[in-house]
Amino acid sequence: MFGDLQGMMGKLKETQQKIEETKKRLDTVFVEGSANQGKIKITVSANRVVKNIAIDSGLLEDKEELEDYLIIAMNDALKKANTINDAELAAAAKDGMPNIPGLDMFK
Template sequence: MFGDMMGMMDKLKEAQKKVEETKTRLNSVLIDESSNDSKLKVTITANRTIKSIVIDDELLEDKEMLEDYLILTLNKAIEQATSVNEAEIAAVAKEGMPNIPGMDMFK
């Protein structure tokens, strides 16, 4: 019994280490998103850090339009990055979890 618990604790520590490594790796996974007309382009990491924003000169003439473009495009990029992030973390966490009855939270 005690040996099983130690084995599970080791697996949990290993899973935690892999999750942390995955989080670090996701800093280098870049996601590009642009507005429908490509007047605004955003690049963010899968950890949701903005890396670049490219704005067409035409948008600089209309503050309200630029704000709308930024909101829409950044939200799309963040949504996509969140999807990638959650899928990667869940896959690594599930892989390293010991088989504990009733604890199948990563289906």
């Protein structure tokens, strides 16, 4: 019994390490959200950290319009980043989970 427990604990430790490695890798995966036919572009990492904002100078005249488009572009970028982040971390967790009865939710 304790051999199985040690094996499971080792497997859980490996899974945690895979998850941490995946998080580091996701810092280097970038997605772009845009609005107004690409006049505003926001680049974020898959870990949801804003890396760049590019704004067409023609949008600088109307503050409210600019704010609206920034929100649209930011939400677009974050949605894409969330999708990648969730899929990658779920895959890392699933691959490393030991076969523990009752924890089928990861399979």
